[in-house]
Amino acid sequence: MRRADRRALMFIMVAALGVWGGMLLERRLAGREGVASISEIKGLSTESLNPSLSSSPTPVPSPEGRGNDGSYADGQSPLPFRRGDGGEGVRPSSFDPNTADSATLVAVGLKPWQARNIIRYRARGGRYRRVEDLKRLYGMTPELYERLAPYVRIDKRFRPYSDEELEADQRRWEAERAEREARHDSLARRYPHQEKFEELVELDLNSVDTTTLKRVPGIASYRARQIIRYRERLGGYVSTAQLAEIEGFPANELEAWFKVEPGPVRRIDLNRASVQEMGRHPYIGFERARAIESYRRNQGRLNSLDDLSLLPAFTPEAMERMRPYVDFGKKE
Numbered sequence: 025m026r027r028a029d030r031r032a033l034m035f036i037m038v039a040a041l042g043v044w045g046g047m048l049l050e051r052r053l054a055g056r057e058g059v060a061s062i063s064e065i066k067g068l069s070t071e072s073l074n075p076s077l078s079s080s081p082t083p084v085p086s087p088e089g090r091g092n093d094g095s096y097a098d099g100q101s102p103l104p105f106r107r108g109d110g111g112e113g114v115r116p117s118s119f120d121p122n123t124a125d126s127a128t129l130v131a132v133g134l135k136p137w138q139a140r141n142i143i144r145y146r147a148r149g150g151r152y153r154r155v156e157d158l159k160r161l162y163g164m165t166p167e168l169y170e171r172l173a174p175y176v177r178i179d180k181r182f183r184p185y186s187d188e189e190l191e192a193d194q195r196r197w198e199a200e201r202a203e204r205e206a207r208h209d210s211l212a213r214r215y216p217h218q219e220k221f222e223e224l225v226e227l228d229l230n231s232v233d234t235t236t237l238k239r240v241p242g243i244a245s246y247r248a249r250q251i252i253r254y255r256e257r258l259g260g261y262v263s264t265a266q267l268a269e270i271e272g273f274p275a276n277e278l279e280a281w282f283k284v285e286p287g288p289v290r291r292i293d294l295n296r297a298s299v300q301e302m303g304r305h306p307y308i309g310f311e312r313a314r315a316i317e318s319y320r321r322n323q324g325r326l327n328s329l330d331d332l333s334l335l336p337a338f339t340p341e342a343m344e345r346m347r348p349y350v351d352f353g354k355k356e
Contacts, residue, residue, distance in 0.1 A: 118175050119177065120176070121142055121178075122146065129142060132172060133168065134172075138161060142161065154184075226280075228282075228284065229255065230255065230260050230287060231285070234249060234252055243278065247273060250272075254266075254269070254306075258305070258306060259305070262284060264282045265279070290349070291350060291351040292349060292350055292351065293350075294326050294352055295352055295353050299313045311337055315338070316332065319331070329346065
């Protein structure tokens, strides 16, 4: 670049900076001239700033309608927050310190750090149960409390029970208890208490009923039903040792109370019974029932359990358990 060109470029840059600096200076001077001083603004009345306020002043929410406990009246909702006139500062409106957000708390006249303390107190599980609880807020002065107290509304869910409410609850609980006792007495009359046997008595497992079973020490309704239900599934007991096969039944402790009188038990005809009928028996099950059905279809009639001895599912122990409960019918 030639020397003359460099001089021309520098001249253009200096001129641009001068123009820009002049514009900044002019804008700054104009701003100062257009802004009134704070002292002048304070000297103006509210009416001169806004004539409409002189004819219709902003209403201040009344503290009336709040109960002694600070709760909301039915159908009443908090009023919006408004600023006061002139130098009176903030005029509070109805608010609940348990639900108001930080902006609302500041709007009613609390300091921002006081609002943050209330939010943190609520986050830790704290609640304002009464209006007087606000006195514990750090930085709360008597003057501020007297100004805010008439506008505090504690919702019913945060208030402690009144004496009338406690008495009503007590009456309701007593009525419910009397109803339960009456129902219990009615059931007791319908189902009288069974006296337990004082001495050891041997009961026949194939003929005893649930009422008698419940007289055995250690047996209530559930265990009595277990004994009867397993007897029906088996077709009858052949030994007291079978009590040990009942799930959760303390056979070792209760077996001495029972005996098995000789008598017939229900038998299953293995040549005629269906797979479902055989499978429901505890000693056969559906695996052996299907094996028996397969044998009958392929080999023909069964004459004894020994015919099944070569099948894997029929071990000697399994066949001995089945023997009292199976039959083979008459040959056609």
